[in-house]
Amino acid sequence: MPSNNQDKPKQQPFGHTPFAALSGGEARSPESQPVEPTEPTTTARNRGRVEIRRLKAGRGGKTVTEVRGFVGIGLPEKEKLAKQMQKSCGTGGTVKEGRIEIQGDKREEVARILMQAGFRPVFAGG
Numbered sequence: 001m002p003s004n005n006q007d008k009p010k011q012q013p014f015g016h017t018p019f020a021a022l023s024g025g026e027a028r029s030p031e032s033q034p035v036e037p038t039e040p041t042t043t044a045r046n047r048g049r050v051e052i053r054r055l056k057a058g059r060g061g062k063t064v065t066e067v068r069g070f071v072g073i074g075l076p077e078k079e080k081l082a083k084q085m086q087k088s089c090g091t092g093g094t095v096k097e098g099r100i101e102i103q104g105d106k107r108e109e110v111a112r113i114l115m116q117a118g119f120r121p122v123f124a125g126g
Contacts, residue, residue, distance in 0.1 A: 047118040048072065052107050053125040065106045067114065067121075068099035085113050 050069045056062070067085075070078060075095065082100045086093045089109050093102040102110060111121040 049120045051124040065102040
């Protein structure tokens with residue numbers, strides 16, 4: 001009897017997956033799939049020095065964290081930063097006379113947000 005090639009399974013190329021047709025395209029290994037960045041990559045630019053102060057005077061004993069010394073940014077950006085600080089700190093705050101005031105002693109959280117925005121925060125005063 002002659003040998004019949006139909007009895008033998010066909011040899012598949014190395015790396016072939018039988019489920020490639022189900023995904024609508026050629027299946028790729030996890031190493032070959034494009035990697036999407038989880039966060040937008042932005043270069044940290046130096047937007048200037050800002051002072052972070054803790055104040056109590058004239059507020060009935062309540063502590064306020066004040067950020068001042070912004071150069072070159074307008075009121076809308078200050079309000080956006082203030083909103084971000086309020087949300088992160090879980091407190092209230094406002095923008096008054098070109099400075100941001102956040103309720104409570106939240107200097108560390110405020111400094112972190114300012115560094116992410118490209119500023120160079122400096123702790124000043126008491």
